[in-house]
Amino acid sequence: AQTVTQSQPEMSVQEAETVTLSCTYDTSESDYYLFWYKQPPSRQMILVIRQEAYKQQNATENRFSVNFQKAAKSFSLKISDSQLGDAAMYFCAYRGPYAQGAQKLVFGQGTRLTINP
Amino acid sequence: KAGVTQTPRYLIKTRGQQVTLSCSPISGHRSVSWYQQTPGQGLQFLFEYFSETQRNKGNFPGRFSGRQFSNSRSEMNVSTLELGDSALYLCASSLVGQGRNEAFFGQGTRLTVV
Numbered sequence: 001a002q003t004v005t006q007s008q009p010e011m012s013v014q015e016a017e018t019v020t021l022s023c024t025y026d027t028s029e030s031d032y033y034l035f036w037y038k039q040p041p042s043r044q045m046i047l048v049i050r051q052e053a054y055k056q057q058n059a060t061e062n063r064f065s066v067n068f069q070k071a072a073k074s075f076s077l078k079i080s081d082s083q084l085g086d087a088a089m090y091f092c093a094y095r096g097p098y099a100q101g102a103q104k105l106v107f108g109q110g111t112r113l114t115i116n117p
Numbered sequence: 118k119a120g121v122t123q124t125p126r127y128l129i130k131t132r133g134q135q136v137t138l139s140c141s142p143i144s145g146h147r148s149v150s151w152y153q154q155t156p157g158q159g160l161q162f163l164f165e166y167f168s169e170t171q172r173n174k175g176n177f178p179g180r181f182s183g184r185q186f187s188n189s190r191s192e193m194n195v196s197t198l199e200l201g202d203s204a205l206y207l208c209a210s211s212l213v214g215q216g217r218n219e220a221f222f223g224q225g226t227r228l229t230v231v
Binding site for chain 2: 103
């Protein structure tokens with residue numbers, strides 16, 4: 001079974017600085033998808049960024065970027081120029097190959113990110 | 118375009134009762150998944166429905182069930198509620214196919230069992 005591990009229960013960063021959240025996963029598949037979701041106090045899960053395993057290029061969305069190391073099964077999230085609105089719980093998630101059809105997400109335990117003004 | 122809508126937002130039930138939660142997906146999304154979120158167990162997959170059929174099921178007892186209607190709206194039901202069922206229940210909808218088929222989540226239903 002696939003597993004996702006986030007080893008940092010909590011992280012904090014000064015506003016405007018850069019922070020990196022770690023995620024490792026375990027799978028025997030070669031084709032899969034990885035995601036970072038953000039869950040603010042409102043509790044709604046918001047997609048931050050996604051990465052297809054077959055793509056070697058790291059995904060980037062504005063201030064958010066990932067470092068995808070397929071061989072190491074590592075998928076870290078870098079947030080640049082941190083803003084107060086980035087404070088939230090961040091979850092790393094894995095989804096299996098498209099060919100399997102199902103949309104099941106496997107989540108890590110989450111990292112609570114605090115932004116210090 | 119309206120997002121994923123879950124109703125009700127909050128619910129308080131007594132142990133032994135049953136409860137039904139509703140989820141309306143984004144228009145055009147035919148896949149609906151349900152997750153349970155608790156402080157102890159984190160986010161756990163309950164089940165997924167596509168075209169009114171359950172495609173995948175997590176490791177939950179049979180007290181947890183669901184269904185999907187022809188308009189893709191989905192309901193989940195929990196019978197004989199236990200205190201441990203208190204959780205945030207999240208619904209997610211997605212397109213199915215290659216490409217941008219990520220899951221979009223609703224705001225959740227907070228269930229408290231007393």
